[in-house]
Amino acid sequence: MSAAILGAAVLAAQLMLVAAMACATLRLAWGPRAQDRVLALDTLYVNAAMLLLVFGIRSGSTHYFEAALVVALLGFVATAALAKFLMRGEVIEE
């Protein structure tokens, strides 16, 4: 009983998160400007971290937690570096 409830919820959550990633990918492709693409990339990173956490619940293993942590960290670094590049034209200033 509880396995059936949890299985249905995990499947629904995975489908919704895949749809969310598809929306973010569409915005990443359309743009229209560079800051829209960076925002879409940030959303894509967060959705990917959520999808990994749901997959960890599905497989019953805590190893996906580390993957989600790394994805969240890389998302922060990537967005901060890209925003700096958009503002100044270079990432590391001399």
Next chain:
Amino acid sequence: MTGAEDLPLWAALPVAALLIAGAALGLIGSIGLIRLRGFYERVHAPTLGTTLGIGFILLASMLYFTVVQSRPVLHELLIAAFVVITTPVTLMVLTRAALTRDRREGDPSVPPAEPGREP
């Protein structure tokens, strides 16, 4: 679904509800990213997913692993703290970058820079 068979019903129901709520918030945020018109409106939408969305899913994960392994599993708090700290920082840096770019191009729809306070 390994380990889900020995999960009692009182834990399965909140985990399922939190999972669906978190994923739905992430989906709503991403749909807003598509539907809203300008960049300054669009930048608000994904924060639904990055605050409450990932928060609900982290709560579901903590509850699930705490009950299945019958010991407190709290390492998801690490992601929660990290996301709560970094999301406002990244989005404010990104918005300031967009504002600088719009001002540099002379876009009349953004307010001009205050004198003596260049970004």
